[in-house]
Amino acid sequence: MRFGYTLMTEQAGPKELVRHASAAEQAGFEFEVSSDHYFPWLDEQGHAPYAWSVLGAVSQVTERVELLSFVTCPLMRYHPAVVAQKAATVSLLSDNRFILGLGAGENLNEHVIGQGWPSANVRHEMLSEAVEIIGELFDGGYVNFSGKHYRVDSAKVWDLPQRRTPVAVAVSGKQSVERFAPVADAMITTEPKPELVRWWDEERTQVREDSTRKFAQLPVCFDPDPAAARKRAHEQFRWFSGGWKVNAELPGTAAFAGATQYVTEEDVAASIPCGPDAEPIVEAIKPFADAGFTDLALVQIGGQHQDGFFEFASSELLPALRKAYG
Numbered sequence: 001m002r003f004g005y006t007l008m009t010e011q012a013g014p015k016e017l018v019r020h021a022s023a024a025e026q027a028g029f030e031f032e033v034s035s036d037h038y039f040p041w042l043d044e045q046g047h048a049p050y051a052w053s054v055l056g057a058v059s060q061v062t063e064r065v066e067l068l069s070f071v072t073c074p075l076m077r078y079h080p081a082v083v084a085q086k087a088a089t090v091s092l093l094s095d096n097r098f099i100l101g102l103g104a105g106e107n108l109n110e111h112v113i114g115q116g117w118p119s120a121n122v123r124h125e126m127l128s129e130a131v132e133i134i135g136e137l138f139d140g141g142y143v144n145f146s147g148k149h150y151r152v153d154s155a156k157v158w159d160l161p162q163r164r165t166p167v168a169v170a171v172s173g174k175q176s177v178e179r180f181a182p183v184a185d186a187m188i189t190t191e192p193k194p195e196l197v198r199w200w201d202e203e204r205t206q207v208r209e210d211s212t213r214k215f216a217q218l219p220v221c222f223d224p225d226p227a228a229a230r231k232r233a234h235e236q237f238r239w240f241s242g243g244w245k246v247n248a249e250l251p252g253t254a255a256f257a258g259a260t261q262y263v264t265e266e267d268v269a270a271s272i273p274c275g276p277d278a279e280p281i282v283e284a285i286k287p288f289a290d291a292g293f294t295d296l297a298l299v300q301i302g303g304q305h306q307d308g309f310f311e312f313a314s315s316e317l318l319p320a321l322r323k324a325y326g
Helices: 014-027 051-061 080-093 107-113 120-138 174-180 194-207 226-242 253-259 265-271 279-291 307-325
Strands: 002-007 031-034 066-069 098-102 143-146 151-155 167-170 186-188 213-222 295-300
Touching: 002 014, 002 307, 014 031, 014 051, 014 307, 031 051, 031 295, 051 066, 051 080, 080 098, 080 120, 080 151, 098 120, 120 143, 120 167, 120 174, 167 174, 174 194, 186 194, 194 213, 194 279, 213 226, 213 279, 213 307, 226 253, 226 265, 279 295, 279 307
Parallel strands: 002 031, 002 295, 031 066, 066 098, 098 167, 167 186, 186 213, 213 295
Antiparallel strands: 143 151
16 A cells, blocks of 8 residues: 655645645655645635645655645536646646546535536536546547537647546545546545445456556544644544535535534544554554555644654654555
């Protein structure tokens, strides 16, 4: 299993994120993923810089780590033809270290353009068309497309990398796996469900014989003081308890605050490893390893609490994870 670091745009500004990216590479992480938000989940997080500017800068201060958007929604706020152009540019800037992570998005971020929020089934239809458009543009040449949700008129990405940019798609159940496994290069999800991996591999074998990477993510809250870690995790990450079916629908930070007003520190600490020790994190990753995930990105909670985490990761956490999961 490979271990990555999350550039969480909801909890740090752009300059801090670029510095964190360099430090994470030096600490020994193998890849870095960036969220792509217009809003934070909660007011307490306090940030939402433009992820693609950050990724461009990160490509210049790192040399080894893979970079992923985790995930970009190519449905409303971004047209898929523009996403293809952005992804190709970051691939070139990073010398082919970029993977384009795509998903069906959240109301939290997409409502800002004032066009309403489609149902989940419609969003999956839109994402299917978007993946098709992006793939055709990655093929090179001019693209014309007329679908149910999108039109593309004689578009072309003029600067393409020599290596085709891989596309990873976020899935949550059998329907989304059946739709996207045949056309994606990798899988992204947030829960350690073995059936997602099994379904993905079954769908893949029907179209190709190659295995693909499966990415997941785990929030942690390292702090020398366990009480401080639990308090910070509750303050900034209680939204995580809602699950993605709920999180995709709520329209703003006030809604997330209201929906989580009765979530306690104990509730959060039961699902997020909090404190100074590596062992709880090692144990929390076991379900992902057992399920067959190949890559896991850690989120260190608290934008001002990254430096100590990098020291901890380098000296204790990453050695323990590699010993446990190879």
